[in-house]
Amino acid sequence: MIPSAPDPVPTPTAPAPAVSMLRLLGGFQVSQALYVAARARIADRLADGPRTVAELAEAADLRPELLRRLLRTLAAEGVFGYDEPQDRVTLGPLGHTLRTGAPGSVRNVALMWMETHYRPFAGLWQTLHDGIPAAQAELGMPFFDWLGKDPARIATFSGAMGDMMRTVRADALAAVRLDGVRTLVDIGGADGTALAELALREPRLRGTVFDLPHVVAAAPALLRDRGVADRITTEGGDFFTAVPAGADCYLACFVLHDWNDAQALRILGRVHEAAAPDARLLLVETVVGEGTPPEVATLLDLTMLGMLDGRERTRDDWRTLLADADFRLDRVLATGGPMCVVEATRMPRTARV
Ligand SMILES: C[S@@+](CC[C@H](N)C(=O)[O-])C[C@H]1O[C@@H](n2cnc3c(N)ncnc32)[C@H](O)[C@@H]1O
Structure with missing residues (x-):
């Protein structure tokens, strides 16, 4: 039998412009995935070593089959490591930035941006027409006035x-x-x-x-x-x-x-x-x-x-x-x-x- 030729190994090339653009366009989804991970304290739970998705899901009260997909996406972005055969999650190169109080942490920014900035940005189109900040249109008042109405918002912002x-x-x-x-x-x-x-x-x-x-x-x-x-x-x-x-x-x-x-x-x-x-x-x-x-x-x-x-x-x-x-x-x-x-x-x- 003639041995079949091995599959050619594709040489890595720079991503096509459309792929680069799709990554930029998908930023809003990745932002929300990071928010879920930050809010569920996934990085904190990995501080002492790897955990399985099932353990993380139970600790954070989330659905394991859905958390697995979210973590796999964030692993592709360098936030976590994911070992599929063992279903094991570790901190990736960026993981420490979502750990509460760790040096270099921006976990509070993840919470604040998604809880206060995310929704207003859907109104950017209108802002470019009327010059009214999207947050002011969305919140019905200037941002700092809105912030001052709730001590929890102030704490998130100060954090x-x-x-x-x-x-x-x-x-x-x-x-x-x-x-x-x-x-x-x-x-x-x-x-x-x-x-x-x-x-x-x-x-x-x-x-x-x-x-x-x-x-x-x-x-x-x-x-x-x-x-x-x-x-x-x-x-x-x-x-x-x-x-x-x-x-x-x-x-x-x-x-x-x-x-x-x-x-x-x-x-x-x-x-x-x-x-x-x-x-x-x-x-x-x-x-x-x-x-x-x-x-x-x-x-x-x-x-x-x-x-x-x-x-x-x-x-x-x-x-x-x-x-x-x-x-x-x-x-x-x-x-x-x-x-x-x-x-x-x-x-x-x-x-x-
Ligand atoms: C972007 S934050 C910067 C906070 C801080 N200097 C820092 O670098 O982290 C702007 C600060 O201005 C404060 N601020 C906004 N309006 C103010 C006002 N009318 N009088 C005094 N402080 C005000 C906010 O409460 C907020 O703490």
Whole structure:
């Protein structure tokens, strides 16, 4: 018998453009699959080693035959490992990012994005016509107003901001220079994660976490927990009305990008009124075209488009905005990550005609 020739082994080729596009288009399904995995704490349950699908399904009270299909999809994305013959699941290269509290975890972002951002994005088409953020149309009110109506939503949002701070913004916080700064106000400082970090690094620093009253309410416990409550106070208020006065440095981390230029100018106006004469202003933000990888800034810009009135800004946009509020842009510090530190100095008020 003549042995049959072995099947030719296909040489790997780059995926066809249609396949690449289908993966992008399918992103909405993968997002939801990741949400289910995050909510069911699958990655947490694998922290001590492999488990079978049946064990995971029982622990999470999910249907095993359906969970198996979901995990197989996420295994193809590098989130889990799946050994089909043994029906065994392990953590994949990205698995730790869904583990609660693990270094590099964005599990809280998975929960927040799918619970608050996912639905509004179905309205993006209309936003491109009328300019109303899709979230405002979906929720019937501006996003931050909606958030403030439910303590559970605030907790989810603050948890996600904490994840962002410890991951994509960690480099930026490390790059913040506070030489000579004695007092600092963190505008929109949420639960105090950032200022606690800076206070631990700078033992003589005193400061205030300033945010909406229902958001900053979480900060005292966090500051006590980090051992800095004797130096860092908290204050609730509205940064469109007034911010704490007299500090020699004001920090706004990931705040001004939430607002359009007119709104950002009002916030900067309140900082200008409150700040000491030569006070420094530090913005931790993306600078479009300057962070790495650059697509974080453009993706965040899309988030702003759908959720809020804000936008990500270029270096020139920042310079102009700051100048219009009588601050001088001193320099933009690259941080090795997607965020930059924009350093500015308060200038005397110019008389405007
Ligand atoms: C994108 S979050 C950034 C939080 C934090 N700085 C961080 O980097 O994780 C924006 C913050 O601005 C706060 N904020 C929104 N509107 C505000 C207002 N009118 N007055 C004070 N804070 C406000 C929100 O509550 C939220 O904590």
